[in-house]
Amino acid sequence: MEIFGQPGFAVVQGLVAGVLTGGIYALIALGIVIINKASGVFNFAHGYMMLLGALIFWTFFQNQELTPVVAFALSGALLTILSTGIRYPAAWTRSGRVAFIAAAWATVGFILLQTDNLFLRALVGTALGAALVGLLIERLTIRPLIGQPLFATVMMTLVVGEVLLGVTQLTWGSVDRSLPIFATVNALGLPQAYPPIRIRDVLGGTVVIKTELLIAFGIAVAAFVGFVLFFRYTRLGLSMRATAENADLAQAVGLRVRAVLATAWAIASVLAALAATLYSSSTALSITMPGLALRVFPAVLLGGIESISGAFVGGIVIGVAEKLGTVYFGSDVGEQLIPFVVLMIVLIVRPSGLFGEERIERV
């Protein structure tokens, strides 16, 4: 059976692969939306934050001893975050807080130094490293620009991307790497990918789905739901939304706006690292990763740049459009052209996106 001149099973496969990839796109888009919601900055450096995050994950995932210096520095970062960023229960005394911080510090340092459970070590190390990257970017480059025109912030995130690219090239070079996190170990002790899922006799053919992609999709959706709940129910999430609504008013009612802005960048950076790691688990971790974020920008605009649910819808739509475009016109059209054509259409037809807010202007 054929659908518009292509075999039906290929179209179904494209559709499924599109939805699964779209889940990861949604995660990338969520990071961009969070930063935009909190600080009103569109983060063009997101792709480079993804690259850096995935490379940090790769470094921890390698089966080698970590130098105590790195472990110490990272857990020191945790210490800083914990001691300044968290609102402790009022009942805790000063010594209680110190004990809590010290315990967290010791635990993390211990996890980072052991090599038995590489996955756990990589998770903890990446979360810390990526959060640190986000905090540094916010503090050093974005916060000094508060009050500057839009052009300056756009330019700043673009340039931060350049610097991050330089840093990754300096540290990791530009070789492709594999990141087999969803894999079993075969008889030779080498990682072996899970066999792909095959669904036979779908519209005249076999649909093949990469298992890694399916797992990645599951994790992406879970993380997405987690963040939606976080923004709806937790104190920090609510104060982030309040700050996004009106930073002056939020400060006036006693919310810690600076901490909120910093947290938004840290969370977005961790999300970027997570999405990049999931994406490279099914393909490879390559230096072209920032191009992926550029293809997600249309998804952000399609959903509306203030909308979290829009990020999900936009991600899925762009993922499906890309994969179906690849089925029908080849990958150069599907991946390099279609997202930007969608972008142009969105900008001409409905610039505020599907779920975004329309803006009214006065003199």
Next chain:
Amino acid sequence: MSANIRPSGVFDTSYAQEMRINRTRFDQILSAGFLGVILALPLLSRSGPFGIDLVQPGFLGTVERIAILMIAVQGLNLLVGYTGQITLGQAAFMAVGAYGTAILMRHGVTFWFALPIAALFTGLVGLIFGLPSLRVKGFYLAMATLAAQFIIPWLLRNPLAPLTNGASPLPVPRADLFGLEISGLPLYYLLIILSLLAMIAARNIIRTRTGRAFVSIRDNDVAAELLGINVFAYKLRAFFICAIYAGLAGGLMAIEARSLSPDRFDLRNSIELLAMLIVGGTGFPQAPIFGVSLLTILRETFIPSLTPSLQEWLPRLLPFVDSVNINAAIAPIIFGAVLIAFLIIEPRGLAYRWEILKISWKIRPFSH
């Protein structure tokens, strides 16, 4: 972005003086002297008539590229600095001009026709991607031009590959004037003169009705509309002029480099052009001179001279660094650091600092 700061005691006595390109005697002497030095540079190099080996031949190439990029950045200045629209697609427009010139020349059209035709065509392409400015502005417009930055190189790589050689380099024939090949010294002077003309033209546009309309759109587009300015028409005009400048720069780049590939016109090149504008001083007519000179000399002279010593001691200082990677990594880091410093410390750029310098010189010893 006010370009009209003046030292105390300097004022215009007539409308003609107000409208002049160089308003004071000092400005006149300085620009004439600057131009004289630039024009004299090749005479002091090894290939000059006097045989003095004062200027490296490589530096002449750098000056040529500065002259070319100055045109592209001046176009950006008209659109970003004066009209207040953001564009991330200037490199893509340069690609249209470069490939247009190259393809016409490869089909036997003389350079002197190919360049203006390609520049005009680039202007039309700029109009197409300026169309979203009817509905969107600010950040959304930046996104629309970002789409241009991807769609145009895609067209060059894939559907137009029979004409453009796709992703592989496209050789460009030499330009000639009445049978005389233009290369070496004549090329240098041609580029300097065209760049100078483009600068003067931009200065001229700014002091006409069109230029004033641009500035009013930048300052407040809603108010400009209420004043009776056709905002959309003037925005499109700004996009058109900006793209023509980009096309001109691209065409000149084609005959200077003699070989084109789509990689030279990607997003990072657009960012670099914007960076040059910011370092120079957005909305100042001299911005391209300062910004392009500084960043191009940084990239072509300073960073290569720094690299060997970095390869020597950086791996010793940071044990995780492989000296193989330094070459590719150092340029983005230094470039980014310079720009971050400018954005935070002096977002108004070098041209603004230059005006301040002139003021404090005039009123010395009472500097402020």
